[in-house]
Amino acid sequence: MNVASLRSSHRNKAVLAVLAVALVAAGWWIFGGGETAAPAPPSVPVGVIRAEQRDVPHMASGIGTVESLHNVTLRPQVEGVLAEVLFQEGQMVRKGDLLARIDDRSIAAALAQAQAEKARNEAQLRAAEQDLTRYENLVKEEAISRQTVEQQQGTVGELRAAVNASAAAVAAAQVQLSYTRITAPVTGRVGLRRVDPGNLVRASDSDGLVTVAQIAPISVVFSLPQTLLTSVQPLLKQPDRALVTAYDRDNGTPLAEGRLSMIDNQIDTATGTIKLRAEFDNADGSLWPGQFVTVRLQIGQSPKATVVSPRAVKQGLDGPFVFRINNGKAEVVPVTLGYTTDSEVVITSGIAPGETIVSDGQSRLKDGAPVKIVEGEGAAAVAEETP
Structure with missing residues (x-):
């Protein structure tokens, strides 16, 4: 074998060796040898x-x-001049406190007149009852007629009715007089005053005097x-x-x-x-x-x-x-x-x-x-x- 043939033979073997290594590397890579762990x-x-x-x-x-x-609007229940206001706006008040007063002179006079009328009727009733007692004793002795006794009984009945009527008049005048004193119906706070002293107030006034809440x-x-x-x-x-x-x-x-x-x-x-x-x-x-x-x-x-x-x-x-x-x-x-x-x-x-x-x-x-x-x-x- 000459030198050229020998060199060609060595070259072929080297090529085959490189190809073999390449094939092994490729197979190793293909079949997983070259894979790395996933992160x-x-x-x-x-x-x-x-x-x-x-x-x-x-x-x-x-x-x-x-x-x-309880929210109450205080309104006058009688007609008269508002004499005085006894509260401050926004003040806390207790039930029964006197808040305002209406001039009561005319109503007080009417009450005195009703009381006098009642006293007069009571005096007349007492006298008539005494006469009736005497008449009843006399009729037993037949000194007077039964008719006289019956008439006196009627007089006593009329006077008793008059006394009751005058007592009712006194009570009504007392109620009217109580209305001149305006008191707090509940414990609470008063609001804004709506009427000043000196003004004439009436029961028909829609706004009232003040509210208490x-x-x-x-x-x-x-x-x-x-x-x-x-x-x-x-x-x-x-x-x-x-x-x-x-x-x-x-x-x-x-x-x-x-x-x-x-x-x-x-x-x-x-x-x-x-x-x-x-x-x-x-x-x-x-x-x-x-x-x-x-x-x-x-x-x-x-x-x-x-x-x-x-x-x-x-x-x-x-x-x-x-x-x-x-x-x-x-x-x-x-x-x-x-x-x-x-x-x-x-x-x-x-x-x-x-x-x-x-x-x-x-x-x-x-x-x-x-x-x-x-x-x-x-x-x-x-x-x-x-x-």
Whole structure:
């Protein structure tokens, strides 16, 4: 074999060796030898809460108006000049306090005249009764006729009627005289004075002199949907449970606590609501007649309930569910909801108290996804913004 043939033979062997190595490498790559492990999916940052167990009151809310239990407009019942006013506008008065006085001189004179007429009739009656006694003794001796006795009996009867009439006149004059003293019919606060002293007042005056409104206790009238009627009715039989709280409508500040006192006897067919009244002690005067307030009434309770934030509950095609954290991963758990408000949700089945539930960051979660729990006040923002 010459040198050229030898070189050609070595070249062919080298080529075959390279091809063999290439085929082995290709086979190793094709059949998996060149594959690398897939990277683990990134953890999703989430905010979490723990399911709590506590008694949850069921509350009903409505808009109410503060109303005085007694609001009286004082009007004169006799005609006369308003002699004096004995109150200050806005003053607190007690029942029976003298508030104003009407000039009573003419009525006092009429009373004195009626009393004098009564005294005269009583004197005449006594004289006629004495004459009747004498006549009855004389008729027994046949000294006078029976007719004389009968006539005297008639005179006595007339005088007795006159005495009764004069007594009624005295009583009427006394009533008229009492009307000149205007007193507070209830304990409360007086309003704006509508008539000044020196003016002639009459019983026909429509505006009256002043109003007196009872402030303590006071009531709030409010409405609830008729669907709550069956829940509210039992509360009247259990006063300790019929608790009502009144709140300021502007900032939600609690103003007073009271109790449900009555339910209206019919439903408003136009609005489908029922009116209720609650009474408040109002010793500090925090409620004012005519004021609009928000009223919350406890109509029931879920004892030892499992409670989570509404943010933790999501709606799916098969109903509500939550993400529960189990061994660092999110687990989809269908739940059954009970009493729900803007701030809390009662879970009747699906999760137990103490379990860790995702409250923020659910938008990127799926069943089995690893999670990274974000702590602190910024958990919600971080969970929603972190890619």
